[in-house]
Amino acid sequence: MQRRELLRLLGGVPIIAGLAPDELLALGRVTHHQLAGEPSSLGFFTIHEMHTVAAAGERIIPATDTPGAMAAACHRFTERIVAHHYPAERQQRFRHGLIDLDQLAANQHGRLFIEADSTAQDAVLAAVEAAAYAARTGGADSFWRDLKQLTLFGYYTSEIGIEEELHTNRFPGRFDGAMPIAEAPR
Amino acid sequence: MSRREEWDAIVIGSGISGGWAAKELAEKGLRVLVLEAGRPIDPARDFLMNAPAYEFDYRYFLDQDYGWRKGYNPRQPVQQKCYACDEGATQFFVDDEDNPYTTPEGRPFDWIRGRQVGGKSIMWGRQCYRMSDLDFEANARDGHGTDWPIRYRDIAPWYDKVEAYAGISGEKLGLAQLPDGPFLAPMPLTASEAWFRDGLRRAYGGDRVLTIGRVAVLSERHNGRPACHYCGDCHRGCSTGSYFNSVQTTLKDALRTGRCRIRPFSVVPVPLKEESTARVTGARVLDALTMRSIEFQSRIVFVCASALESTRILLNSRSRSHPEGLGGNAGVLGRYLMDHTMQHGASGDVAGFEDRRTFGSRPNGVYLPRFRNVRDPHPDFLRGYGYQGGGYRRVEGWGRGVARRGFGADFKHALRTPEYGTWRMSIGGFGECLPNPDNRVALDPVKVDRWGVPVLHIDMVWRENEQVMMRDAEVQAAEMLEAAGCRNVKTYNNRTPPGLTVHEMGTARMGARRQDSVLNRWNQVWDAPNVFVTDGACMTSSGCQNPSITYMALTARAADRAVTLLTAKEL
Numbered sequence: 132m133q134r135r136e137l138l139r140l141l142g143g144v145p146i147i148a149g150l151a152p153d154e155l156l157a158l159g160r161v162t163h164h165q166l167a168g169e170p171s172s173l174g175f176f177t178i179h180e181m182h183t184v185a186a187a188g189e190r191i192i193p194a195t196d197t198p199g200a201m202a203a204a205c206h207r208f209t210e211r212i213v214a215h216h217y218p219a220e221r222q223q224r225f226r227h228g229l230i231d232l233d234q235l236a237a238n239q240h241g242r243l244f245i246e247a248d249s250t251a252q253d254a255v256l257a258a259v260e261a262a263a264y265a266a267r268t269g270g271a272d273s274f275w276r277d278l279k280q281l282t283l284f285g286y287y288t289s290e291i292g293i294e295e296e297l298h299t300n301r302f303p304g305r306f307d308g309a310m311p312i313a314e315a316p317r
Numbered sequence: 318m319s320r321r322e323e324w325d326a327i328v329i330g331s332g333i334s335g336g337w338a339a340k341e342l343a344e345k346g347l348r349v350l351v352l353e354a355g356r357p358i359d360p361a362r363d364f365l366m367n368a369p370a371y372e373f374d375y376r377y378f379l380d381q382d383y384g385w386r387k388g389y390n391p392r393q394p395v396q397q398k399c400y401a402c403d404e405g406a407t408q409f410f411v412d413d414e415d416n417p418y419t420t421p422e423g424r425p426f427d428w429i430r431g432r433q434v435g436g437k438s439i440m441w442g443r444q445c446y447r448m449s450d451l452d453f454e455a456n457a458r459d460g461h462g463t464d465w466p467i468r469y470r471d472i473a474p475w476y477d478k479v480e481a482y483a484g485i486s487g488e489k490l491g492l493a494q495l496p497d498g499p500f501l502a503p504m505p506l507t508a509s510e511a512w513f514r515d516g517l518r519r520a521y522g523g524d525r526v527l528t529i530g531r532v533a534v535l536s537e538r539h540n541g542r543p544a545c546h547y548c549g550d551c552h553r554g555c556s557t558g559s560y561f562n563s564v565q566t567t568l569k570d571a572l573r574t575g576r577c578r579i580r581p582f583s584v585v586p587v588p589l590k591e592e593s594t595a596r597v598t599g600a601r602v603l604d605a606l607t608m609r610s611i612e613f614q615s616r617i618v619f620v621c622a623s624a625l626e627s628t629r630i631l632l633n634s635r636s637r638s639h640p641e642g643l644g645g646n647a648g649v650l651g652r653y654l655m656d657h658t659m660q661h662g663a664s665g666d667v668a669g670f671e672d673r674r675t676f677g678s679r680p681n682g683v684y685l686p687r688f689r690n691v692r693d694p695h696p697d698f699l700r701g702y703g704y705q706g707g708g709y710r711r712v713e714g715w716g717r718g719v720a721r722r723g724f725g726a727d728f729k730h731a732l733r734t735p736e737y738g739t740w741r742m743s744i745g746g747f748g749e750c751l752p753n754p755d756n757r758v759a760l761d762p763v764k765v766d767r768w769g770v771p772v773l774h775i776d777m778v779w780r781e782n783e784q785v786m787m788r789d790a791e792v793q794a795a796e797m798l799e800a801a802g803c804r805n806v807k808t809y810n811n812r813t814p815p816g817l818t819v820h821e822m823g824t825a826r827m828g829a830r831r832q833d834s835v836l837n838r839w840n841q842v843w844d845a846p847n848v849f850v851t852d853g854a855c856m857t858s859s860g861c862q863n864p865s866i867t868y869m870a871l872t873a874r875a876a877d878r879a880v881t882l883l884t885a886k887e888l
Binding site for chain 1: 369370371374375376377378379385388504505506507508510511546547548670672673674675676677678679714715716718719720722724725726728729730733737
């Protein structure tokens with residue numbers, strides 16, 4: 132893989148410049164490998180950004196006894212909202228937030244966020260969350276809040292979220308205005 | 318020149334009123350052509366109630382803030398102010414750029430419209446309350462507007478008829494100001510609603526009562542249509558036809574006669590008229606797709622295009638004999654525009670019922686009938702208001718996870734269980750609007766719509782009586798909630814502009830005399846008796862009740878009259 136193509140795939144992420152060429156190529160192999168199975172996107176996020184959103188989303192809502200955010204394709208919902216709905220400044224903040232995930236992962240673990248193991252990814256997200264809550268807005272109006280909102284919204288409105296996670300009964304068939312909680316179906 | 322198609326009756330519009338006109342006229346043996354300006358609707362394809370969130374591009378994300386809805390469609394800035402114009406129903410509202418209108422600077426009017434077969438009956442609010450003689454006598458009593466040419470006894474049998482057909486779920490109360498009908502079983506109250514009802518009874522006796530909403534949603538199987546399944550998404554179109562809309566009821570029955578045809582994409586700029594006489598001979602149609610002009614002949618025309626579209630058609634029918642438009646000779650066509658005030662009331666917390674929750678989505682709320690100026694005159698304002706509202710428990714589901722710290726497996730599993738907060742009770746007034754000649758529509762002198770038809774200039778504001786009444790409704794709401802024992806009671810008034818209640822009415826009013834009204838007691842245009850206007854345009858006063866059931870009743874009554882007159886060769 133050519134360096135230029137790799138940089139394109141990685142979305143021109145600034146931290147790449149700080150990596151040695153062999154490290155860069157090692158990352159590229161993994162990234163290239165992951166691209167193969169990735170369905171097409173809107174093209175708003177670079178493939179690297181898409182992978183980063185998907186990886187971060189999967190740590191926010193991981194697969195447990197039910198599938199997680201990645202299986203529910205939350206990253207594609209996130210891209211749609213960011214691309215079509217966010218104003219330019221907020222889009223930019225979101226991109227910078229993704230870069231920060233790589234930056235922190237590189238600083239703390241010597242890897243891009245998507246290359247880090249789940250423990251390392253959790254540490255990165257915890258640091259991003261802590262920084263957001265330490266800010267004057269107390270967690271609101273931040274990249275972290277955006278990422279989390281879009282991940283949760285995408286997950287709980289997905290088929291997996293509705294059917295498998297919440298078991299939402301979309302057609303209750305009756306109305307009860309004072310049902311004992313203990314007797315309520317899920 | 319090809320020969321014009323000849324019909325017995327043309328019905329302009331296919332919504333709540335047009336559907337009734339089509340059904341009644343066709344069932345009485347007339348050959349009926351329904352002209353609808355918008356597209357055809359096929360419930361199997363177009364009603365999206367069954368579609369889960371993930372089948373929509375944005376999954377209702379943009380409905381969290383109405384200002385974001387432009388992401389669904391940037392051409393609906395007015396329509397998107399209506400709560401029902403969400404991602405699942407945006408296709409039922411007009412394109413504001415194709416369908417413009419004008420308002421004076423600083424006097425907004427939000428004109429919410431649906432142009433398709435079924436009209437607004439697809440996404441209406443479904444609340445149905447009869448008017449009473451308190452309403453039909455109101456103008457005569459206080460001198461605002463002209464007297465209604467009918468009384469409750471004239472319309473009562475028609476209310477009975479249309480309610481029995483549509484299926485209205487509700488509770489009989491025996492109140493003179495809110496007559497009962499042949500209701501289907503009432504839907505249940507919630508815990509806090511029943512509690513508030515009991516508190517009101519203790520504090521006010523029978524003077525102020527709370528009841529479940531009277532709603533055109535089936536609480537039981539009725540006339541071949543299955544009962545509601547309580548999914549809560551009525552306005553996106555119901556796949557089982559369990560709420561009343563013209564597509565799945567009246568129009569279907571009209572078509573079943575074999576004597577009715579619905580022609581979509583048929584813009585009607587004006588009826589056809591003989592220049593020398595007042596006789597209307599049919600309608601000229603502008604095919605919305607081909608822009609071709611086609612003429613259809615008929616013996617009678619029912620104008621049911623929605624209140625302001627109907628008046629627009631009359632206004633556009635200017636001629637030498639009718640310089641102010643068809644029905645304009647008395648000088649009141651376009652005047653006395655009304656709507657209901659809304660979103661002014663109060664809410665509060667209700668203690669108790671900690672082990673209870675609601676189950677299912679009830680497509681209905683509660684109603685608190687008018688108590689002002691029913692027996693004793695109020696010193697500060699005329700007429701009155703009713704309240705609509707509901708009592709629900711605060712429940713935080715997965716959405717609480719957005720603003721809370723944390724992520725990961727434990728976080729995910731914790732969000733599976735909802736967190737229950739306090740029960741609430743909230744009521745908001747729907748207030749009567751005095752008929753005022755300065756609340757009016759007229760043709761805009763320059764602007765035309767996409768089809769070249771001159772558009773309306775709409776000039777309306779809430780005036781002093783409405784303002785004072787809104788404030789009273791806030792104060793009384795708070796007093797009642799507190800009297801029942803609510804805590805943390807807060808009043809509100811969202812100051813919504815006229816139009817947004819989507820109860821716009823008047824501008825071609827009925828009256829007893831041709832000198833001061835547009836329509837006679839049978840909804841016939843005084844100047845052109847083979848033209849009937851039976852939708853909201855005909856209203857002489859507004860009452861405070863949600864008006865659609867009155868349009869249904871007046872339409873069925875007028876259709877019966879039309880057939881009687883045709884049979885007697887008096888038309």
